Amino acid sequence: MSEPTKSGTREIARDAVRARISEVAVDLFDEHGFANVTVEQIATEVGISARSFHRYFAVKEDAVIAEPMGWGVFVRDRFAERPADEPVWEGLLAAYEALLAQPDRDDVRGKRAMRVLGSTPSLRARNLEKHLLWAQLLTPLVAERLRGPQRLLRAEALVHSSLACFDIALGNWAQSEAAADPAALLRTAFAEIAAVS
Amino acid sequence: MSEPTKSGTREIARDAVRARISEVAVDLFDEHGFANVTVEQIATEVGISARSFHRYFAVKEDAVIAEPMGWGVFVRDRFAERPADEPVWEGLLAAYEALLAQPDRDDVRGKRAMRVLGSTPSLRARNLEKHLLWAQLLTPLVAERLRGPQRLLRAEALVHSSLACFDIALGNWAQSEAAADPAALLRTAFAEIAAVS
DNA sequence: CCAATAGTGTCAGAGACTGACAGAATTGGC
DNA sequence: GCCAATTCTGTCAGTCTCTGACACTATTGG
Numbered sequence: 001m002s003e004p005t006k007s008g009t010r011e012i013a014r015d016a017v018r019a020r021i022s023e024v025a026v027d028l029f030d031e032h033g034f035a036n037v038t039v040e041q042i043a044t045e046v047g048i049s050a051r052s053f054h055r056y057f058a059v060k061e062d063a064v065i066a067e068p069m070g071w072g073v074f075v076r077d078r079f080a081e082r083p084a085d086e087p088v089w090e091g092l093l094a095a096y097e098a099l100l101a102q103p104d105r106d107d108v109r110g111k112r113a114m115r116v117l118g119s120t121p122s123l124r125a126r127n128l129e130k131h132l133l134w135a136q137l138l139t140p141l142v143a144e145r146l147r148g149p150q151r152l153l154r155a156e157a158l159v160h161s162s163l164a165c166f167d168i169a170l171g172n173w174a175q176s177e178a179a180a181d182p183a184a185l186l187r188t189a190f191a192e193i194a195a196v197s
Numbered sequence: 198m199s200e201p202t203k204s205g206t207r208e209i210a211r212d213a214v215r216a217r218i219s220e221v222a223v224d225l226f227d228e229h230g231f232a233n234v235t236v237e238q239i240a241t242e243v244g245i246s247a248r249s250f251h252r253y254f255a256v257k258e259d260a261v262i263a264e265p266m267g268w269g270v271f272v273r274d275r276f277a278e279r280p281a282d283e284p285v286w287e288g289l290l291a292a293y294e295a296l297l298a299q300p301d302r303d304d305v306r307g308k309r310a311m312r313v314l315g316s317t318p319s320l321r322a323r324n325l326e327k328h329l330l331w332a333q334l335l336t337p338l339v340a341e342r343l344r345g346p347q348r349l350l351r352a353e354a355l356v357h358s359s360l361a362c363f364d365i366a367l368g369n370w371a372q373s374e375a376a377a378d379p380a381a382l383l384r385t386a387f388a389e390i391a392a393v394s
Numbered sequence: 395c396c397a398a399t400a401g402t403g404t405c406a407g408a409g410a411c412t413g414a415c416a417g418a419a420t421t422g423g424c
Numbered sequence: 425g426c427c428a429a430t431t432c433t434g435t436c437a438g439t440c441t442c443t444g445a446c447a448c449t450a451t452t453g454g
Contacts, residue, residue, distance in 0.1 A: 010420080010431075038409065049434050054411065089393045124329060125322035132321065150385050156365045157386040158393070164357035172350050188347050189354040194393050196286040196355070207400075207451080235440065246403050251442060 018056050018066070021046050025063035026113050034060075034120040061126040064117055072134035075099050080141055088145055092138075092162040093190045100183050114174030131163045138162075165189035215253050215263075218243050222260035223310050231261075231317040258323035261310055269331035272296055277338055285342055289335075289359040290387045297380045311371030328360045335359075362386035 024045050028037045039060055043050045057063045078098040082091035117123045135156070143155035169186040221242050225234045236257055240250045254260050275295040279288035314320045332353070340352035366383040 013420095014432095039411090040409085050410090051412090051435080052433060055432085058411090060410070087394065121326050121329065122322075125326040128325040129318055129322045150382075153365065153369050153382060153385055154389040156369075157362050157389045160361035160365060161358035161390055164361050165354050168350060168353045168357055172353075185347075185350060188350055192351040192354045193358055193390060196391050196393070197284060211401090236442085237440090247441090248404080248443090249402060252401080255442085257441070 014056075017046075017048075021048075021053065021056055022063050022066050023109070026109070026116055029064065029116045029120075030112055034064075034116065034123060059126070061123050064113055064123055065127055065130055066113075071099060072130075072137050074102075075134060076137040076141065079138060084145065088142055088158055089162070089190065089194055091145075092142075092158070093187065096162070096166050096186055097183055100186065111174050114170055118171055118174060128167070131167065135159045135163060161193060162190070165193060211253075214243075214245075218245075218250065218253055219260050219263050220306070223306070223313055226261065226313045226317075227309055231257075231313065231320060256323070258320050261314055261320055262323055262327055263310075268296060269327070269334050271299075272331060273334040273338065276335060281342065285339055285355055286359070286387065286391055288342075289339075289355070290384065293359070293363050293383055294380055297383065308371050311367055315368055315371060324364075328364065332356045332360060358390060359387070362390060 021042065025037075025042045028042060028045070039053050040050045042063065043053045046053075053063075075095045075098075079091055079095040082094060117127055138159045139152070139155045142159055143151045146154055148154075166186065166189075169182060169189045172185050173180055173182040218239065222234075222239045225239060225242070236250050237247045239260065240247045243250075250260075272292045272295075276288055276292040279291060314324055335356045336349070336352050339356055340348045343351055345351075363383065363386075366379055366386050369382050370377055370379040
C-alpha cells in the first residue's frame with residue numbers, strides 16, 4: 001500500500017520540517033488571525049524561504065490541515081477490519097473512535113489547530129475538502145455492504161453524514177474549555193443520527 | 198425579514214448584471230477549466246472592468262456559486278413553517294424539497310454549474326462554505342425542537358448530515374446523463390440515513 | 395433642473411502561488 | 425573517503441487574485 005520507503009532518512013527529515021512549519025503557522029494564525037499572517041512571515045520564522053514553504057504546502061491553508069491522506073487511510077483500514085455483518089453506522093463509528101484513540105495525537109496542539117480552523121471560513125472549507133478525500137476512500141467499502149438499488153448514492157449519504165458528525169464532534173471539543181472527551185461527543189453525534197426515525 | 202426594497206429598479210439591474218456575469222463565467226469555466234480563465238477575461242467578455250467583477254462577486258469562485266445566502270434563508274423559512282411536532286428529519290427533507298421545487302430553477306444551467314463545481318477543488322470548497330452558512334441558519338431552529346442534553350451538538354449533527362445528503366443528491370443528479378429527478382435522489386439519500394438503526 | 399446616491403473605470407499595490415535555474419546538501423555505491 | 429546522481433534550496437521574475445483610493449458618470453427623487 002505505502003511507498004517503497006525509498007531511503008527513510010530523507011522522508012523523516014521532510015516530515016519533521018513539515019511538522020515544524022505547521023507548528024509555527026498555527027501559532028501565528030492563532031495569535032494574529034489567518035488573514036493577517038503572510039506566508040513570508042511564517043517562512044522567516046521557520047528559517048526558510050517563502051518558496052520553500054510552498055514546496056511543503058501547496059496552499060497556505062494546508063499548513064493547518066496538514067496530513068491530508070494518511071489518517072484517511074487509517075480510518076478506511078479500521079473500517080475494513082470490521083465484521084461484514086456489523087451495521088455500517090456502527091462500523092464507521094468504531095473506525096473514527098480508533099482514530100481518536102491513536103496514542104500519538106497531541107491534544108493540546110490538536111485543539112489549538114482545531115480552534116484556528118474553526119475561526120476562518122476558508123480553512124473550514126479546506127478541511128471539508130480533506131474529508132471529501134476520506135469519503136472517496138470509504139464510500140466503496142460502504143457500498144459493498146449495502147443491498148438494493150442506488151448503492152453508491154446511499155453509501156455516499158452514509159459516509160458524508162458520518163464525516164459531518166466527526167467534524168462536529170471535534171469542533172465542539174475544540175471549543176469546550178473543559179477537558180471533554182472527544183470520543184464521547186462523537187458517540188453522541190452518531191447516536192443522534194441513529195435515532196432519526 | 199427582507200430589505201426595504203429601496204428603489205426596486207436599481208436592485209433589478211444589479212441582479213441582472215450579476216446573473217449575466219455568472220452565465221458567462223460558467224460557460225468559460227466549463228469550456229477551458231476554472232484555473233485557465235482569468236477574471237479579466239470574464240469581465241471583458243461581459244463588457245465591464247475586472248474591478249467591477251469584484252464588486253459583484255467577492256471572489257472568482259462566487260461567480261459559480263452565486264447566491265450565497267438567499268436560498269439558505271429560503272430553506273430556513275420553509276423549515277420554520279413546518280409543524281413543531283413533525284420529526285426534524287422529515288421537516289428538513291421537506292424544506293430542501295421546497296427549494297428544488299422552486300419554479301425559476303433553470304435545470305440546464307444549474308446542471309452545468311454543478312458540473313463545473315464538481316470539477317474544481319477550490320470551487321467545491323467554496324460551495325461547502327456556503328453550506329456552512331446555511332447550517333448556521335438552520336441549527337438554532339433544529340435545536341429548539343430537540344429535548345435532552347447536548348442539544349446544540351445534536352442539532353449540528355442533524356443539520357450537517359442533511360446538508361451532506363442535499364449535496365450528494367445534487368452531485369449525483371448533475372453527473373447523471375439522463376433527466377433524473379433530483380428530488381427523488383434527495384429522498385433516497387434521506388431515507389438511507391433514516392434507516393440507520 | 396439639482397442635489398444626493400450609487401455604479402464605474404483607472405491606477406497602484408499587497409499577497410499567494412509557479413516556473414526556471416544555479417548552487418548546496420545528501421545519498422548510494424565504489 | 426570520494427564521486428556521481430539525486431534531491432533540496434534560495435533567488436528571481438512573473439502571473440493572477442483581490443483591495444483601497446480617487447475621480448467621473450449615471451440614476452434617482454424631489
